[in-house]
Structures are given as C-alpha cells and as structure tokens.
Amino acid sequence: MSPAFFTFKKKNVMICSIFKPLEKWSQLQGEASVLKNQKNNRKILSATGKHTSNIATSPSRRNFLRASAASTLALGTGMLASRSAAASGDPAILELQDWNQYLGEGVDARPYGTPSPFEERVVRRNVAWLTADPVSSVNFTPLHELDGIITPNGLCFERHHAGIAEVDPAQHRLMIHGMVDKPLVFTMEELKRFPRENHAYFLECAANSGMEWRGSQLNGCQFTHGMVHNVMYTGVKLSHLLNEAGVKSKGKWILPEGADSSHMTRSIPLEKAMEDCIVAFAMNGEALRPEQGYPVRLVVPGWEGNMWVKWLRRIEIGDEPWQHREETSKYTDLMANGEARRFTWVMDAKSVITNPSPQAPLMHDKGQTVLTGVAWSGRGTIARVDVSLDGGRNWHKARIDGPSLDKSLHRFYFDFDWDGRPLLLQSRAIDSTGYIQPTKSELRAVRGENSIYHNNGIQTWHVKGPGEVENVEVS
Amino acid sequence: MSKFLRSATALVFIATLTGPAFAGEFGLGREATPDEVAAWDIDVRPDGQGLPEGAGTVAEGDEIFAERCAACHGDFGEGVDRWPVLAGGQGTLQDERPVKTIGSYWPYLSTVYDYVNRAMPFGESRSLTPDEVYAITAYLLYVNDIVDDEEFELSKANFTSVRLPNEDNFFFDPRPATPIFQKSKACMENCKPAVKVTSRARILDVTPEEESTGIE
Numbered sequence: 001m002s003p004a005f006f007t008f009k010k011k012n013v014m015i016c017s018i019f020k021p022l023e024k025w026s027q028l029q030g031e032a033s034v035l036k037n038q039k040n041n042r043k044i045l046s047a048t049g050k051h052t053s054n055i056a057t058s059p060s061r062r063n064f065l066r067a068s069a070a071s072t073l074a075l076g077t078g079m080l081a082s083r084s085a086a087a088s089g090d091p092a093i094l095e096l097q098d099w100n101q102y103l104g105e106g107v108d109a110r111p112y113g114t115p116s117p118f119e120e121r122v123v124r125r126n127v128a129w130l131t132a133d134p135v136s137s138v139n140f141t142p143l144h145e146l147d148g149i150i151t152p153n154g155l156c157f158e159r160h161h162a163g164i165a166e167v168d169p170a171q172h173r174l175m176i177h178g179m180v181d182k183p184l185v186f187t188m189e190e191l192k193r194f195p196r197e198n199h200a201y202f203l204e205c206a207a208n209s210g211m212e213w214r215g216s217q218l219n220g221c222q223f224t225h226g227m228v229h230n231v232m233y234t235g236v237k238l239s240h241l242l243n244e245a246g247v248k249s250k251g252k253w254i255l256p257e258g259a260d261s262s263h264m265t266r267s268i269p270l271e272k273a274m275e276d277c278i279v280a281f282a283m284n285g286e287a288l289r290p291e292q293g294y295p296v297r298l299v300v301p302g303w304e305g306n307m308w309v310k311w312l313r314r315i316e317i318g319d320e321p322w323q324h325r326e327e328t329s330k331y332t333d334l335m336a337n338g339e340a341r342r343f344t345w346v347m348d349a350k351s352v353i354t355n356p357s358p359q360a361p362l363m364h365d366k367g368q369t370v371l372t373g374v375a376w377s378g379r380g381t382i383a384r385v386d387v388s389l390d391g392g393r394n395w396h397k398a399r400i401d402g403p404s405l406d407k408s409l410h411r412f413y414f415d416f417d418w419d420g421r422p423l424l425l426q427s428r429a430i431d432s433t434g435y436i437q438p439t440k441s442e443l444r445a446v447r448g449e450n451s452i453y454h455n456n457g458i459q460t461w462h463v464k465g466p467g468e469v470e471n472v473e474v475s
Numbered sequence: 476m477s478k479f480l481r482s483a484t485a486l487v488f489i490a491t492l493t494g495p496a497f498a499g500e501f502g503l504g505r506e507a508t509p510d511e512v513a514a515w516d517i518d519v520r521p522d523g524q525g526l527p528e529g530a531g532t533v534a535e536g537d538e539i540f541a542e543r544c545a546a547c548h549g550d551f552g553e554g555v556d557r558w559p560v561l562a563g564g565q566g567t568l569q570d571e572r573p574v575k576t577i578g579s580y581w582p583y584l585s586t587v588y589d590y591v592n593r594a595m596p597f598g599e600s601r602s603l604t605p606d607e608v609y610a611i612t613a614y615l616l617y618v619n620d621i622v623d624d625e626e627f628e629l630s631k632a633n634f635t636s637v638r639l640p641n642e643d644n645f646f647f648d649p650r651p652a653t654p655i656f657q658k659s660k661a662c663m664e665n666c667k668p669a670v671k672v673t674s675r676a677r678i679l680d681v682t683p684e685e686e687s688t689g690i691e
Contacts (some may be wrong), residue, residue, distance in 0.1 A: 022579050127683055130545070132557035136597070162594065176504075177512050184504035185511065193503055215674035219682040244499035255518055261600045264592040265518060311558050314515050325590040332645065338568035342581075344648040348655075358676070386661060391670035395663045403558065424670060430661060438655045446653055450573055462672060471676035475669070 007082070105178035121145075127223055130211070135163040136262075138205065140226030140336055142365040143352070143374065144360040149230055149402050149409045153284050156229035159205055159289045161262035163312045168381060169295040172259065174241070178317035181246030188281070190296050194236035195277060199301070200408045204228040204347045206304040206331055207442045209455040213400070213444075216460075216471045220359040224471060225352040228408035233299050235280030238273050242317070251317040255324075256298050259313035268300065272345075272407065275302050278310065302378030302407040302451075306331055334449030347428045349437050350456035351385055351412070351429035352374035357461050361469045366420030371398075375410045377431035382410040384430045389416070391424030391460060391474040392439065398427065423463035439472060444447060517601075519589040523635040526588065530630030531610025533617040537606050537625070540614050543596045552576070552618045562618040565640065578619025582642040584634065632635050 115122065124139040131137040141157040158164075169188045177183035198209050205227035211217045218224050242254075246299045247270065258264040268277070278299040281288060288294040293310025300307045306326055319341075321327070333341040353373040355427045362369065375382045381404050385397040398412040412427070429437040440457035447454075464471040519525040531539075541550060548554055552561030564574025573579075577587055590610045592598050604609070613629035616622045616637065629637070650656065676682065 053546070076516060104544055117505075125683060127681075129557075129681065132559075133597075162597070162600070175507050175511065175515060177507055177516065183507040183512055184499075185507045190503045194501060200529075216676040217679055217681060219676045233680075240501065241504075244501060246499070257515075260600065263517070263596070263600065265593070302690070316516065318516065318524075320520060320522065322518055322589070323586055325586050325594075326516070328583060328586050328645075329577075329581050329590075334568060334573060334580075336569065338644060339644045342645045346650065348650075358486045358682075386663070393665065393667055393670055395661070395666070423674075428661065429673075434659060435571050435651075435656060436658050437662050438658070444656060445657055449571075462675075472672045473665070473674035475671040475673050 037236055043299070055071060056314055071370065072338040074199050107213070119145075122155070124157060124226075125222060127211075127218065136161050136420045137225060138207075140222045141229050142222045142224055142359075143228075144221050144357050145370065146354070147411070149374070149405075149411050150284060151229035151231055151409075153231065153286065153292070155389050156203075156283075156289070156292060157205070157227050159227070159305065160260070160291075161264055162260045162292050165258075165260035166290055167259060167295060167311055172295050174296065174312060174313075174314065175314045176241055176245040176317070177314075178240075178255075178320065179248040179251035184241075184245045186241070191236060191279065191296065192281065193242075194240045196234055196236055197233050198232055199278065199299075200230060200232045200403070200405050201299060202230040202347075202407060202409045203230055203299075203305045203308055204350075204376070204378075206306060206347070206453040207352075209457070209459075210228050210452045212440075212457075212459075212471075213449045213451060213455055219471050220461070221352050221354050221357040222359055225350075225354075227305070228374075228409070230283065230374075230376070231283040233278060233280040234282035234285070235278040235296075235299060237276040238279050238315075241273075241279060241315075242270075242273060245317075246316055250319045253318050253321050255314075255318065255322050256307075256309040256312055256317040257316070258293070258309045259311040264309050264326065265322065265324045266309065266326055267324065268303075268307060268345075270317070272300065272303070300345075302347060304331060304347065307345065309416075331453060333447065333451040333453050335451070344454055347376075347378035348454065348456045349375070349377035349379065349382065349429045349431040349435050351382075351427040351437060351473055352421065352459050353387070353425050353427045353461060356425070356463055356469050358469045361467050362418070362463060363466060365466055369416055369418040371414040371416065371425065373398075373412055373427050375400075375412060375427070375429035376408065376472060377433075377435070379409060379428065379435065380432035381408075382412075382429050383432050383434075385410070385412040386428045386430070387412075387414040388426040388428070389423045392426050392428075393457070395428065408464045420465070423459040423461075424472070426458050428458055483560065495653060505682045517589075517593060519585045519592070521583040521635075523631070526585075526631045526634055527605040528631055529605030529609050529614055529679070530628050530632075531608070532628045533610075533613045534613070535606075536610035536614025536617070539603075539610055543603070544611065547597060547690045553592055554681045561615060565620075568641075568644070575616050576619065578621060578640065580641050581639055582645050583641055584616070584637050588634070644651065 122142050124141060124143040126134065126137060126139040136158045139157055141151055141155055172188055174186045174191060200312060208227035209224055213225055241391045253271050254268050254270055256264055256268065279296060281296045288297060293312065296312050298309045298312050327342065333344055335341065342468050351373060353371060355372050371387060375385045382400065385398040385400060387398045388395045396414060398414045400410050402411045406408055437456060437458055441459040443455065460472050460474050461468045464470065480547055547558035547559050552558035561573060562576050562578055564576040564579035567574045567579060581587065588608055591611055592603065609629045613627055
C-alpha cells in the first residue's frame with residue numbers, strides 16, 4: 001500500500017469519526033429525513049417571509065418607497081413577535097432566524113450550485129423592441145450587480161444570429177483549409193492536445209452603447225453598456241493550428257466560420273490571427289457555455305465581439321478579405337457625409353460607472369459612499385480612470401483595484417463623502433497608449449449620429465438623491 | 476447490422492481517416508478529404524471566387540422570394556415588422572434616419588449571394604439550391620432598380636459584371652489618424668464654465684420594466 005493511499009484512508013476514518021459512529025448511520029439517516037421534512041416547511045417560510053421583503057428590493061424609486069414601507073412593517077411585526085418585548089434593537093439580531101436554528105440542505109442537493117434565491121434579480125435582460133426576434137437578438141450583462149473584473153459564465157451577455165446551437169462535441173470538427181500546405185481536420189480531443197494558455201480578455205459587442213448615439217435612451221448601465229463581459233479563457237494559440245496546416249506565403253487573411261444555422265463569418269488579417277488569437281474551449285475554468293459557443297470559439301483579443309466566432313468549425317486562409325455580410329452591411333460605421341468606415345476592428349478605451357447607476361441607485365443618505373465601475377481598452381491596459389461628480393467640470397483620480405491585465409476589464413473605485421446633493425457622475429478612461437476616452441460631443445463631431453457601432457463616449461448619470469439615478473447627457 | 480458490427484465499422488473508418496501524423500510541429504489533426512472541404516467551403520468573394528455553377532432569372536426569383544422570404548422581408552423587400560428592409564433607401568445615407576439596404580448601402584453583390592446561401596431562409600439555412608440563390612439575388616437586384624428586366628438572368632458567368640451603387644463609399648478605418656486620438660491632456664479642474672443637462676432617458680421611456688423576479 002502506498003503511503004498516499006494510507007493517509008487518505010486514515011483521513012477518511014477520521015472524517016467519519018468526527019460525525020457519528022458508523023453503526024448509527026441508519027439511525028442518523030432516519031433523523032435526517034424527519035429534520036428535512038420540518039426544514040422543508042420552514043424553508044418555504046424563510047423564502048416567503050419577512051426576510052425577503054427586506055432584501056429583494058427592486059431599485060426603482062417606486063419600489064424603493066414600497067421597500068421602506070415593507071421594512072417598517074417587518075420591524076413592527078418582528079417586535080410584536082419577539083419573545084422579549086422589552087428588548088430594543090434590530091430584530092435581525094434579537095430574533096432567531098430559521099437558518100440560525102435548522103439544518104440546511106446536504107451536499108447532494110445542489111450538484112451544480114446556483115446563486116442564492118435572494119439574488120434572483122441578477123440576470124441577463126433583453127430589450128424586446130431592439131430586434132425582430134429573440135432568436136437573432138442580444139441580451140445584456142447586469143454590470144450593476146457585479147464586482148471585481150470577472151463576469152460569471154451565466155451572466156455573460158448573449159448575441160446569437162440563429163439561436164443557441166447545441167453542439168455535440170463528439171460530432172464537432174474544426175477544419176483549416178484554403179491557402180495551406182495541407183488542409184487539416186481536428187477533433188475536440190485533438191485540439192486539447194496542443195499547449196494550452198489562460199488569458200482574461202474582455203469581449204465587447206461593437207454595438208455596445210449603440211442605442212445612445214442620438215441622446216440618452218436607456219435607463220441602466222446593463223442596457224447602455226452591458227454588451228461586454230470579461231472571462232478567463234483556456235485554449236490553444238490559433239497560430240499553432242495554422243502552422244500545423246502550413247500557411248502559404250500568399251495567405252493574408254483568415255475566414256473563421258461557425259457551425260450554427262447562421263454560419264457566422266468574418267475576415268481577419270492573418271497578422272492578428274498569428275499574434276494573439278486563441279481557439280478557446282473553456283471560460284472561467286469550465287467548458288464554454290452553449291450561449292458562448294460550446295464546444296469551441298475564437299478569441300480575438302481587443303477586437304469587436306462579432307469576430308469571436310462561436311461554435312467555430314472552419315477557418316479558411318485566403319489572399320483577400322471576403323467582404324461578408326457582417327463586415328459590409330453590418331459592423332461598418334456610417335458617417336454624417338454618407339460614407340462608411342469599414343474594418344474598424346479595435347475597441348477603443350471605454351469606462352462606465354456601474355454603481356450608482358439607474359438600476360442601482362444610492363440607497364443611503366449623505367456620508368461615506370462607494371462609487372465603482374469598469375474600464376477597458378482594446379489597445380492594452382487601463383493606465384488611469386478619472387471620475388467627475390459635477391458633470392465633467394472637475395475630475396478626481398479613481399483607484400484601480402485588482403489585476404490590471406492586457407485587454408481585460410479593470411475595476412475602479414472612488415470612495416467619497418457624499419453631501420447628499422445631486423450629482424452628475426462621469427468616468428473617463430485613459431489607456432496604456434495615452435488615449436483619452438472622448439466625450440459624446442467629441443465623438444459626434446467626428447462620427448455623426450448614424451454610426452451605430454463604436455460608441456465609447458463618456459456616460460453621465462444624474463444622481464438626484466437617495467433612490468433615483470437617471471441616464472442623462474450634459475453640456 | 477448488429478450494434479457491435481456498426482461500431483466496429485465506425486472504428487475502422489475513424490482509424491483510416493486518422494492515418495499517420497503530419498510534418499506539423501505537433502503532429503495533430505488529419506488531412507481533410509477534398510469532399511469534406513467541398514461540403515463546408517461555401518464562401519463567395521467579390522471577385523467571384525467560390526461561386527458555384529448555376530443561374531436564375533428575376534421572374535424565377537420573384538416566385539421563390541414570395542414563398543421563402545416574403546413572410547419576413549415583404550413581397551418587395553420592404554421588410555415586415557422589424558425584419559430587415561432589403562430594398563429602397565437610395566439617397567438616404569445622409570438623412571437623420573438612413574435606410575440601409577442592398578441597393579442603398581451594401582458594397583458587393585457577392586455578399587448577397589454568400590449570405591442568402593449561408594444563413595437564409597432564417598431557420599432553414601442551406602436549403603436553397605445554387606439556381607435558387609442566383610434567382611433570389613437577381614430578384615433583389617430588380618427590387619432595388621439595379622436591373623429592370625424581369626427576364627434578366629444572373630449566373631456564375633455574368634455575376635462579377637454587376638456592381639452595387641454604394642461600393643465606392645466605403646473607406647478603411649483611419650484610426651488612430653482621427654482628432655480623438657490627437658488629444659493628449661486630460662483636464663482635471665474647471666474644465667468648463669457650467670454644466671446643464673441636455674438629454675434625459677426618462678423622456679423617451681423605452682427602458683424595459685424591471686419585472687419583479689423577487690420571491691413572492
């Protein structure tokens with residue numbers, strides 16, 4: 001017997017002895033089921049009772065007022081129900097909560113964990129009037145509910161052109177052909193045998209904030225800025241795959257294609273493909289989600305999200321761009337004079353304050369206040385973020401916290417003592433190339449109002465007081 | 476055939492395809508067969524590369540369009556509900572509300588062939604024959620007043636002779652040679668005299684209602 005195995009066995013015995021002697025297992029299980037029944041009843045109580053009304057509030061002013069009324073009510077009821085009527089203080093402390101007393105669910109209840117029911121409002125949302133059909137549409141990351149730099153997999157915004165393809169990885173192939181020495185086919189197992197890399201990159205849809213070109217339209221950073229997410233990808237260098245097939249010297253462009261019913265394609269210069277593109281099969285440590293291209297997607301760091309072809313099944317190498325629909329009819333920026341920019345791949349530096357914002361107003365009165373947001377640049381890292389409380393008249397350096405990674409979301413904070421008066425909040429990102437995020441007026445002067453794509457102008461939130469924030473523009 | 480025999484045959488097939496390793500650094504993957512490449516290689520370029528043999532007339536396209544496309548795009552490409560408008564809009568690109576269609580905006584006809592063949596009809600892609608795609612493309616030229624003869628036939632042979640009117644109005648991304656990139660100083664104090672609110676989201680009121688997802 002190996003020492004390692006012996007240790008394991010010994011540990012195992014120890015774990016058992018910590019709980020109950022083995023001969024009492026059946027008895028223990030009997031007890032557990034009784035407790036479970038009791039607990040189930042109580043669980044319903046705890047999920048529907050007073051605690052819920054305190055915590056799961058929606059952030060509109062109307063709801064805020066309603067929640068205040070509800071918590072006053074809960075306080076009253078709590079004091080009545082309290083066994084020691086004379087005790088004064090917070091019922092959350094004075095009263096015994098269900099979870100203080102009863103057993104919770106066992107380890108077999110949630111084999112794939114989900115967030116607390118109190119977080120049920122934290123979901124991707126769509127704007128139904130934007131598109132003709134939810135199958136070819138977009139939803140938005142709830143940025144105002146997140147912190148740090150990583151977007152949880154289930155909250156990464158979705159953009160499909162033909163719905164979510166449910167691909168069987170055993171039936172999935174990646175073909176590389178065109179101007180190569182030898183056209184190749186890889187299975188998923190073969191792809192995973194190349195040396196792997198891990199990188200956190202933001203993915204931003206080029207149309208993020210596209211609804212705001214003509215003025216303030218949507219009340220919430222989820223809707224104005226939520227077509228961005230940031231995850232840690234695991235995959236293999238695209239250059240490894242291309243080298244394996246042997247790109248001919250005339251090959252200058254690649255055409256990645258998806259396996260879904262839209263067969264999404266984009267032309268990408270070979271230089272970018274060889275520089276840092278990744279063929280990724282995992283996000284945040286687990287397999288890609290179907291919504292994000294399971295089993296394999298292309299990662300094109302810093303460039304338009306549309307180029308990050310999901311359900312990647314084919315890459316052709318050619319000497320000219322293909323001028324396909326998504327790089328001519330779409331993802332070209334119409335200027336005021338009727339001409340249009342094309343091949344606008346890089347996402348310029350951008351930032352947004354996520355809290356406070358219309359969906360997440362300040363719920364407290366004046367005093368110590370946390371302002372936070374995210375910033376990113378397709379050209380490198382974020383060197384600095386400035387924050388203004390007065391609509392861009394005066395600026396303060398924000399504090400960037402957490403990892404500062406190339407072409408990745410950065411988290412910034414500005415901690416200040418709020419005097420309770422209305423605020424006009426703005427954030428301004430400066431990236432490692434020295435590029436300064438423009439105001440919306442500066443952007444419109446160059447681009448007009450019909451660009452749709454690449455709106456990285458400075459966002460303004462009008463904090464009117466506790467409980468209310470509006471999306472506005474300022475002079 | 477028994478289940479065992481079937482899987483045994485499959486294994487032999489896979490073994491044949493796997494073959495010996497190649498000269499690549501990692502020796503992974505196998506050579507694609509010409510039939511496999513042909514099955515997936517559907518892309519078409521402006522110079523005509525990728526176009527299959529085939530032909531279709533405006534009149535044929537009219538019938539196919541009515542049956543396979545008009546439910547979303549309208550009989551004449553005018554668009555139903557929020558589905559894409561395919562025709563008209565010429566001369567609107569400088570308007571407050573430009574109408575971007577194949578006739579008014581798209582630079583290349585090959586994009587029409589490629590996209591119809593690759594992704595249309597919505598929910599039933601790859602179901603059209605090359606002749607049908609040529610015919611639909613011919614019809615889309617007709618409803619955009621780019622051809623005016625119902626008997627006009629579009630084919631592999633004459634495809635690249637047709638040009639779309641807006642081709643010359645596209646230019647390469649000029650960044651970073653734009654004014655925004657020239658700015659090098661970020662003002663920190665007294666950057667403007669006074670600040671007025673000039674636009675409010677609430678006036679439009681188009682934000683989706685935050686439906687209650689809390690526990691009832």
